[in-house]
Amino acid sequence: MRRLNPWLMVLFVLAAFLMYSQMSGTGRHTVNYNVFKSALDQGQIKSMVVREETASVVLKEPTTLNVNTPQGPKPTEVKDFTVRLPGNLATPDSGLVPELQARDVDYSFAAPSQWLNILLSLLPLLLIGLMFYFVFMRAQGGQNGVMQFGQSRAKKYGKENRVQTKFTDVAGHEEAKKELIEVVDFLKNPGKYHQIGAEIPKGVLLVGPPGTGKTLLARAIAGEADVPFFSVSASEFMEMFVGVGASRVRTLFEDARKSAPAIMFIDEIDSIGRKRGAGIGGGHDEREQTLNQILSEMDGFDKASNVIVLGATNRPDVLDPALLRPGRFDRQVTIDLPNLKEREAILKVHLRNKPLDASVNVEEIAKSTPYFSGADLKNITNEAALEAARVGKTQIDMSDFYRALDKITLGLENGSLTVSPEEKRAIAYHEAGHAVTAAVIPGSDKLQKVSIIPRGRALGAAFYLPEEQVLMSKERLENQLVVSLGGRAAEEVFTGNVTSGAADDFRKATNIARKMVLEWGMGDNFKNMALSTDSGPVFLGEDMGKPKMFSEHTSQLVDEDVKRILNRAYERARDLVTQYSAAMHEVADALLSQELITGDVVRDAVARIGGQAQPELAKPTV
Numbered sequence: 001m002r003r004l005n006p007w008l009m010v011l012f013v014l015a016a017f018l019m020y021s022q023m024s025g026t027g028r029h030t031v032n033y034n035v036f037k038s039a040l041d042q043g044q045i046k047s048m049v050v051r052e053e054t055a056s057v058v059l060k061e062p063t064t065l066n067v068n069t070p071q072g073p074k075p076t077e078v079k080d081f082t083v084r085l086p087g088n089l090a091t092p093d094s095g096l097v098p099e100l101q102a103r104d105v106d107y108s109f110a111a112p113s114q115w116l117n118i119l120l121s122l123l124p125l126l127l128i129g130l131m132f133y134f135v136f137m138r139a140q141g142g143q144n145g146v147m148q149f150g151q152s153r154a155k156k157y158g159k160e161n162r163v164q165t166k167f168t169d170v171a172g173h174e175e176a177k178k179e180l181i182e183v184v185d186f187l188k189n190p191g192k193y194h195q196i197g198a199e200i201p202k203g204v205l206l207v208g209p210p211g212t213g214k215t216l217l218a219r220a221i222a223g224e225a226d227v228p229f230f231s232v233s234a235s236e237f238m239e240m241f242v243g244v245g246a247s248r249v250r251t252l253f254e255d256a257r258k259s260a261p262a263i264m265f266i267d268e269i270d271s272i273g274r275k276r277g278a279g280i281g282g283g284h285d286e287r288e289q290t291l292n293q294i295l296s297e298m299d300g301f302d303k304a305s306n307v308i309v310l311g312a313t314n315r316p317d318v319l320d321p322a323l324l325r326p327g328r329f330d331r332q333v334t335i336d337l338p339n340l341k342e343r344e345a346i347l348k349v350h351l352r353n354k355p356l357d358a359s360v361n362v363e364e365i366a367k368s369t370p371y372f373s374g375a376d377l378k379n380i381t382n383e384a385a386l387e388a389a390r391v392g393k394t395q396i397d398m399s400d401f402y403r404a405l406d407k408i409t410l411g412l413e414n415g416s417l418t419v420s421p422e423e424k425r426a427i428a429y430h431e432a433g434h435a436v437t438a439a440v441i442p443g444s445d446k447l448q449k450v451s452i453i454p455r456g457r458a459l460g461a462a463f464y465l466p467e468e469q470v471l472m473s474k475e476r477l478e479n480q481l482v483v484s485l486g487g488r489a490a491e492e493v494f495t496g497n498v499t500s501g502a503a504d505d506f507r508k509a510t511n512i513a514r515k516m517v518l519e520w521g522m523g524d525n526f527k528n529m530a531l532s533t534d535s536g537p538v539f540l541g542e543d544m545g546k547p548k549m550f551s552e553h554t555s556q557l558v559d560e561d562v563k564r565i566l567n568r569a570y571e572r573a574r575d576l577v578t579q580y581s582a583a584m585h586e587v588a589d590a591l592l593s594q595e596l597i598t599g600d601v602v603r604d605a606v607a608r609i610g611g612q613a614q615p616e617l618a619k620p621t622v
Helices: 006-022 033-041 096-102 114-139 174-188 190-194 214-224 244-258 285-298 340-351 362-367 374-390 398-410 421-440 474-495 500-518 540-545 552-579 581-594 599-608
Strands: 045-051 054-067 074-084 106-110 155-157 203-207 229-233 262-267 307-313 331-334 446-451 461-465 596-598
Touching: 033 054, 033 074, 174 190, 174 203, 174 214, 174 262, 174 307, 174 331, 203 214, 214 229, 214 262, 214 307, 229 244, 244 262, 244 285, 244 307, 340 362, 340 374, 362 398, 374 398, 421 446, 421 461, 421 474, 421 500, 421 552, 421 581, 421 599, 446 581, 446 599, 474 500, 474 552, 474 581, 500 552, 552 581, 581 596, 581 599, 596 599
Parallel strands: 045 106, 203 307, 203 331, 229 262, 262 307
Antiparallel strands: 045 054, 054 074, 155 229, 446 461, 446 596
């Protein structure tokens, strides 16, 4: 719970006192004027103090009077009370004072409280001020209120709250770790580099897809470096008020320089480091002010500062060129998706505290997770543990990992989905088309299993163990297109009809074909040239300002090439499923009866009719 500001508490007490003091007869009974006059006529009043239009009356002895209550006048025994005197000039009681004298009542007149009236008139303004104060406090998360509005929110890690993550906790990325270990050494042993004339880098930018471990590596640097570490998200610089972002950048760098040597980590730096002047209307002034302040702080007149700036982003293409030049971010360290050995090492890190069955093969899991990031692998190990706990197991076995992998890639089993026999037959032949073409075509991905169990939005799926390659040949790409279109070809050949189930296959195949023509120079009309240099516009304004890449005639030729590539792949797929029709029927029947079959069933069906199935790599476990 937040602590209240002492001045705020004083204002609350003062406001409560003012309201309390002005309540008519606070803590006393009130009566009507006629009741007061009756008590005066009967000689029951001892003394009276008049303040402005209200009188405080004390009786000679307790008396029963009609006292005002929320329900109306009520007889009550009272010793004293208050009464409002006639204050209207039209109805004055000029005979009250002589009557008080005649009854020997001790009366007096108190001076009106002028300062109280003044404070009461200011009370609404004070309440409005308090409301605005709370608004600013809320906007600042309670961090010392408005006076700290332009202060940095970076969290500082030092000797008191040192980060426990080390480089040994980060599996894989050996080359990146070497670069970052050197950065730590710059700050620990600067003399070694200064004596040979080397300058410490100003900044290091960690670049890579989401989930690859950029922030984890930054935490490892914080744990390894024996220097203060400032961590902040770039979005925390931005506020609704102009100039706040630049002010926070200044205070952050000032704090870091006071603690130098130090490391400053700015996560998701693309949120403030985007190219300037690329949006419609000139861009975002506040973001550009913040970026300009970062640029000046990273490469200003102060050259002796031992502060290294770490940045992390998965969108280096949108960053301003001035931010990436040497002297600001001198180094870019690429944190890419892990390869097979790195995936195996990452899995072992996440599994070291989990009870595993002897049947668990970490290498097999790593092979089943190509193009998975470190975050994806951590999620798989956690989902496998949840699957095991759900059925009451004390150890995690391979079946839990396969269920977790199916759940993550395709979604939960949709057991409530009702599929008619005709639709189920079409789904079976569709998946059989993918499976048989993959088993027949040499060099295609290793088929692991085929399923027609609905999962998520998919009514069926074929699972592969892709062979990771850095370069993709034209032949391999064309083979992938044949496998992708094998499902639609099988529907047309064996059911005599086509369905909407091939939508995702078409999307993937068209994307590959367009890249073959536009980027990789594999089209018939455009060999050895690239017609596209970017994956897409960074900003709408920047895209509008670009010159047109090619003419309408060239666009037509590109479409013809894409169409020709897809048609050739589809005809090959039709020929293959027709040639291996016996295997197609066998695989489809197995799917209709079992719903899930291994890749061995498909390969055996192809081999029995004299086909050339893929060479055996490793027997998949299901």
